[in-house]
Amino acid sequence: DVKVTQSSRYLVKRTGEKVFLECVQDMDHENMFWYRQDPGLGLRLIYFSYDVKMKEKGDIPEGYSVSREKKERFSLILESASTNQTSMYLCASRTNRVSYNEQFFGPGTRLTVL
Amino acid sequence: AQTVTQSQPEMSVQEAETVTLSCTYDTSENNYYLFWYKQPPSRQMILVIRQEAYKQQNATENRFSVNFQKAAKSFSLKISDSQLGDTAMYFCAFMTARYGSRLTFGEGTQLTVNP
Numbered sequence: 001d002v003k004v005t006q007s008s009r010y011l012v013k014r015t016g017e018k019v020f021l022e023c024v025q026d027m028d029h030e031n032m033f034w035y036r037q038d039p040g041l042g043l044r045l046i047y048f049s050y051d052v053k054m055k056e057k058g059d060i061p062e063g064y065s066v067s068r069e070k071k072e073r074f075s076l077i078l079e080s081a082s083t084n085q086t087s088m089y090l091c092a093s094r095t096n097r098v099s100y101n102e103q104f105f106g107p108g109t110r111l112t113v114l
Numbered sequence: 115a116q117t118v119t120q121s122q123p124e125m126s127v128q129e130a131e132t133v134t135l136s137c138t139y140d141t142s143e144n145n146y147y148l149f150w151y152k153q154p155p156s157r158q159m160i161l162v163i164r165q166e167a168y169k170q171q172n173a174t175e176n177r178f179s180v181n182f183q184k185a186a187k188s189f190s191l192k193i194s195d196s197q198l199g200d201t202a203m204y205f206c207a208f209m210t211a212r213y214g215s216r217l218t219f220g221e222g223t224q225l226t227v228n229p
Contacts, residue, residue, distance in 0.1 A: 031214075033216065033217075035219075040123065040221055040222075041221060042118075042120075042205060042219040042220055042221040042222050043205065043217075043219040044219075045216060045217075048216055050214050058216070088157070090159065092159075096213070096214075101147055101164075101209060102161050102164070103161075103217055105158065105159035107156075107157055107158055108157045108158075
């Protein structure tokens with residue numbers, strides 16, 4: 001089975017702190033994604049990566065950056081956390097094969113910024 | 115740009131009954147995929163069912179089936195014989211068939227199955 005893991009289930013940080021959210025997948029998927037989930041807004045794409053060291057902005061990239069130094073790992077970085085970044089963060093991965101396009105998700109990290 | 119709309123924020127159904135969740139989307143693409151994902155209280159997103167736009171036949175997975183109306187850009191999910199374990203947030207999602215495409219999600223529908 002495909003497994004996508006995230007470094008923390010719950011995280012509490014203070015305003016202004018630098019926050020790292022880590023995501024690892026074990027299926028050699030080319031594509032990796034970071035989403036933010038808020039009630040009534042569904043999942044919104046923050047950033048995605050289709051290859052090592054490659055990144056593309058999603059719909060809400062402001063206040064976030066990403067890093068993908070290895071194929072299996074995709075990190076989301078909050079350079080200076082703010083209270084409006086309190087949310088659920090979901091990582092996902094997917095192969096490039098269009099005919100097999102299921103996206104696999106991690107368990108999510110609930111981040112609270114105080 | 116593609117958009118996905120789920121107009122039912124919350125729904126409830128009695129155990130063993132049938133419920134239909136609605137989803138509409140907007141796109142100018144002709145080749146695309148539609149998905150329903152389920153997120154139970156554990157928060158783990160799980161793929162429920164997938165539909166290829168070029169297929170006229172509606173997809174079915176056990177108790178889950180879709181009603182895909184391409185001209186109307188409608189993609190509803192029917193759950194038959196609802197079970198308590200079906201209680202979850204359900205998300206409709208869209209993806210084009212192009213290389214490097216990304217999923218666009220609807221707002222979600224919270225389904226509660228009552229005993």
